Amino acid sequence: MIEIRLISETKFKRVRAANIDKYTKLQILADMCRANAIATVKRAGSGHLGSSFSSLDVVTYLYFAEMNIAELGVSHPDRDIYFSSKGHDVPGHYAVLHAMGLIPEEKFVNLRRHGGTHGHPDTTVNGIEANSGSLGMGISKAKGMAWAKHATDAGGRVMVMTGDGELQEGQIWESLQTTVHQKVNNLIVIVDYNKFQSDKALKHIIDLGDLESKFTIFGWHVERCDGHDFAALEQVFAEFKGITDKPKVLIADTIKGKGISFMEGPVEWPNEDYLYKWHAGAPDDDSFESGYRELTEKINSRLQSVGLEALASEIIETRERNRVKLKDTAEKVVSAYGEALVELGSQREDLIVMDADLSADCGLRGFENAYPQRFIETGIAEQDMVSTAGGLALQGLLPVVNSFGVFLASRANEQIYNNATEKTKIIYVCHYAGLIPAGPGKSHQSVRDISLFGALPNCTVLEPANAIETKAALKWCVDEAAQSCMMRLVISPSPRRIELPEDYKLTFGRGTVLADGQDAVLFAYGPVMLNEALKAAETLGQQNLSLKVINQPWLNHIDETWFEQQIADFGTVFVLDNHSQYGGLGDQVLNTAQKVDRLRSKRFIKFGLDEFPACGTPPEVLAYHQLDGDSLASRIVNAMS
């Protein structure tokens, strides 16, 4: 059995109150927070430890030694404000807030659970000052806060942490220019300079060059120090107090995964094949146990050295070792996509694959390694990636542009529009489409992407249901589509393999009947929602109601003849979107029905999101939004009666 343990706030209080060397105290507190962070990530099954650990000494220093929050609380207008712009280091941040007594234990231990703490910062969590998780916005937002403090004569400083890879985002440089010009000087930026991105070195992805000079030439007061050296941090923040005519930045040299030896990233990137392993995801059981042991021993050794008693922690969960995870056995459409890319790459020399530092997540590594000369890494610069794709397409190449849908469709929206007006062909792949996985929260769940592409008059939007359809869909986009395409891909393992008929063939505008039925008909798409649709059919079957389930991968084009055949026998038509109810397949169905006289009087009922996507486990979140099979079955029964 694996034991997951928590260090309670009481223990932190005791250390904080102890009369010991202040730097040793901070070291102990930081490692205690590390222990709690890894415990919550292990419990959640996901989370970002690498950069939680690289930034944790700075965050510990700020809360326990620098900010006035301990005295004023987190609602006082004169409080110092701190937040993380990158946001994925929030497990470490929560650990500090819990240690400060700001997040109750019950909430803290439920990282990425519904009702617990969000996978990325959310202001509903006490002590969290801003929502983040999509990169590059933090300095701008901090500037707004600092501007407001000035306008309302409020005291306190505003401090914001950025990643280093995050500095590839253009908004960072906008905000560096405007902050200086607007004389918003009550602002401190801390760069967590751990030199690694998702898995490769920053120098390899997009090198930032001479960062100190860049900030300086942009008009900022720059300091640099070891981000794990509390005395150095203290000195920098003391110096900052004297600088009132400029905004300030601290480049904190840190080590990704700092605190657990085998998680620590190298200072120099060892070789081309080296991949940093601990950016995201929970550690396996053995790594968790040995990492936790290492932290505990370090903490205890320090406690002992200053004459304090050893750490006591409480077991919050025990679980079986080596639980089989869905992701190890299930089909993943993204893997099929990656295979198809390599295959098509061998046939089409004009195929160029583009990435914004999510190569592994987006299934691109195979292509990246097979055709490095046709793989373009742009780093975390989605706008640049998309316009570069535009230039490639104008010169006759076929770019396949990848990122998470929530970033690509949104951050680069105007660039996508601009490309579309040139009527070249580009394939956009919106990964991590839809509600699930819901652990990372609404900065990552892509439930607006169809609507963000929707008003482009020359882009086909589609989402495949399984590996076979994924390969067929990509091939269709590459070889057959006359115009640009946007393909949505679910990132998580498929909860079940969606079975297509033996004679399956992808046909433009037409879907596939997955389950026949006479009582009601439900359109859905993608492995996540088709699974829930089929579950609903199974549930209804037990009530002697038969639900016809149709996989419709074409989200903005429905073949009218086929559509009429499919729904002719039904008075009510249900549509399930893995997306906001606005602008998805449901609206496409409504509009298609308006074109056919006989269909107009039917009743159409849309299932989808009508609020921000909740954070939690898949079952929690599907149930919360009433989009799980059981809820769908009830909603269908209710609607029919």
Add this chain to the structure above:
Amino acid sequence: MIEIRLISETKFKRVRAANIDKYTKLQILADMCRANAIATVKRAGSGHLGSSFSSLDVVTYLYFAEMNIAELGVSHPDRDIYFSSKGHDVPGHYAVLHAMGLIPEEKFVNLRRHGGTHGHPDTTVNGIEANSGSLGMGISKAKGMAWAKHATDAGGRVMVMTGDGELQEGQIWESLQTTVHQKVNNLIVIVDYNKFQSDKALKHIIDLGDLESKFTIFGWHVERCDGHDFAALEQVFAEFKGITDKPKVLIADTIKGKGISFMEGPVEWPNEDYLYKWHAGAPDDDSFESGYRELTEKINSRLQSVGLEALASEIIETRERNRVKLKDTAEKVVSAYGEALVELGSQREDLIVMDADLSADCGLRGFENAYPQRFIETGIAEQDMVSTAGGLALQGLLPVVNSFGVFLASRANEQIYNNATEKTKIIYVCHYAGLIPAGPGKSHQSVRDISLFGALPNCTVLEPANAIETKAALKWCVDEAAQSCMMRLVISPSPRRIELPEDYKLTFGRGTVLADGQDAVLFAYGPVMLNEALKAAETLGQQNLSLKVINQPWLNHIDETWFEQQIADFGTVFVLDNHSQYGGLGDQVLNTAQKVDRLRSKRFIKFGLDEFPACGTPPEVLAYHQLDGDSLASRIVNAMS
């Protein structure tokens, strides 16, 4: 009468062939292009002369003395590529392309006319290599082209012109970093450093600081010279040929409006009150005549000095002097908005107005001058503006964020989403909403903004019909709305004053009947489309058909009871969107009807855009899209029969 004259391509040929001093020749050619540019802008009634003239000497130099296009043509894979990232200097660029024989006279003289040349660059015009007009994308796109040239072993250089204000856009800095890292060295950026933005000095809007050092520290080879000195330009481009290990940038010091004395911007900004007048818009008759005369005299004097015969130009249009323009007499909703802002500013100390260098166009100048301490200028950095608004709102202030809808809703989409997830209240004002004016073309016409806000679950979207409703709508957003709002505002003068009933009161979710009718009902909104709707009603009235016209300013919320009352008597309901058919009021109507049993079987017909918005005069473009009153009347009759 005013005479508008054109210098034909033949005249350019003669000068190009003349055996005279090469720099004098370029000066003459550039001024001849200036003369043609001002003629086409005068004829079009709009266009950007200030930056056409500041960049024209560089563009003239490139086409007539530097690029290989004259030999290879504009389709050869080995050609040098040039395009303008800012794009609003396209009247000058067209003049050069016309002078090169690439654009036929008939097309060239029809600037901003349907079938003529687009208001911003469009690749359908011969010689135009990329679409632009929304800022900041050009270096990325040029990089894609240069990457493709390398990948396909094609010869030729890639050169892109940026504005200086454009360097406030974050994407510029993304692309500066990635270009160097990706070693795309076959790329030359030319900054048209004219030091003025829409009407104020760049130093005043958002200062760029030491531009040379910025580019240098970003890893670029930097040269700087007088952008009106052909010998200096020649030297720089010769030097660039020797630099093969870095991308290159030329900071060209230029004068906005160069070539016509009274249009020339000062080198230093004279005083706070100084506003540069010639950024956009056609010159009045007197300015046009005296400016044209000055150019002609200069050209002739130079021609004479090198022994060539004086210029002969052809009259392409004569028109009456001082034609009364609609904009001088008509109601403008944006003016009402500006007045309401000032009024509400006096009542609400928490109201902060934000601008991205469009203060005059967005009606903000009154507020800017009345409450400078609550006006935040962010320059051309929409993402920074929106996230800064987020920070202000988190600290309890109420930001009113302004830009053109096509930029704001799209460029800052992810930032708007991020703010929305914090559930603070922010008012976004999407100016220049809809299809009209259509002269600037699709980079400026905002016909996707409703869809880009649509999937936000907590934002009310509305568009007022006239000055009264505009003031009421803003007041509602400021004082009554519980959540964020997006208000669309048409920028052009209202083609007619939309009359509201005497007892008019803005009521959430409910619109106003503007014309009663029994035969059909049409929902529309905003002054542009309501005018067409009323025209359609008038046309139908002559055919003894009565059309009920309803102004529905609430675009994503319709009061069901009111709605049912309004349409109960009609079998067919028409909806007219000043937007893509996707995601606008039409879809909202469809969805509302689905909620009410009795309404479901009615027929709903949407009018709106189903392609990219065309460029041209309002009547041309409305007719092209079949959205003018007459077309609407016919479409309604057809649908009813």
